[in-house]
Amino acid sequence: MRWFRSGPARRQVQHDPGRRQELLLDVRQRFGAHAQGRFAEQADAIIALLQDDDGLAVAAAVLREFADSAHAEVAAEVADLHRRSWRGPAADRRNYRPLWQAAGAHLRWPLFGLPGGLHPYVQVTAAAAAIGMRAGRAVRVTAPEPVLVHLFEILDLTLTGWEFARVHVDTDAAALAERLIAAARDLRAAMGDPPPLPPPVREWMRRNVTIDVHDSVAQRIVGAFNPGKTMRESLLA
Template identity: 60%
Template sequence: MRWFRFGAGRRQAERDPGRQQEIYRELRQRFGGHVPGRFADQAAEATRLLDGDDGIVVAAHLLREFADAAFAATAGQGFQADRRNYRWTWQGAGPRLRSPLAGGPGFSLHPYVHVAAAAAVVAGRAGQLVKVTAAEPVLTHVLEILDLITAGWEYGGVAPDADAANLASALIAAARELRAAMPDAPPLPSGIRDQMRRNNTVDVWDPAANRIVGGFNPGRAMREALLA
């Protein structure tokens, strides 16, 4: 397992790789699809476990691990994929592309639990994150996952449920807070910029009741958060 390294002079004394490994193992054992309970409740509890600077480093690792697995799962289905712009992959593949949010081989993390918790940590502690680890890779992975989700809704016929909409909202908040905390945030990738130009509201489903429970406009949410 690879971990983000602190830069020179970035509070080396407070880094504890052993503690990071413990947090990571506990997150995988205590939370996920194999555990009974609502995903939102699990994510909230997992967020509390990601405490201190070591929790921030683990959160960054979770986002990278899931982004890597999602890209591998997309490319593994035989479709060309650009991690910086999933839009054209979904446009070309449509419903033939199985959403990586469904999990499967190569995934050890649950998007609505582990990734949602990591996004909450980034959003809530962005000011500290930029002090203890490299912020730009974290932002890149946040936006990759967000692009993959929203492009699937727009072009792949993926029907979002409440957990998916909550994850997208958490990723948008993470991107907003992290960009605000960075002294020189990079430009937004083209896939995200394309989504921001759109103004479509998607129906949010409750699979258990098989009914629509709300709506979500990702383009508007991104514009309000990332262009403010």
């Protein structure tokens, strides 16, 4: 029998599709804005559920669904603007920033309230963390290139919301951005020969903007976050 490999040391992976569906349903329904507990505590509970191979596959599915749903929401709004004779750029998943620079005042930031019930500060933060924590295994269990693309897409929309949609940057928002960057770093390292960094990441790396981070409960400033510096230190190492 011949064995074929694709990607970095890819191995035969056994999986249970039924368990993956049950796990995804549990993660979707038991956690989120409707559930009790702070977002950070809920994310930690989900991370504990996503430690095995099926959990990593579910984490990848969460990132894919969230990125796809966010794009669908933005694209629908942009299509509506075009029907009303707006002549700005399209919703380009490779780089959302030019669109938001041109039309931010007319767009609704899509990451809260997407169809499917996934919350950026709960399920998405947890999914990114799970992928990053077990990146060496994730490249064997999943197709890592799409996962990396989705991590960067969600990061782009997150930072775009901060810059152009007046999204409140609290500790939960900062944790999401940090988890996405860290997961992208670890996944790229595990891939060995990752694709080039996307345009919005390169643009942020050229900047040196420090953003105040507020406590998610007390609404006071508790720290600062510099996305460009964090990306340079994480993704250019």
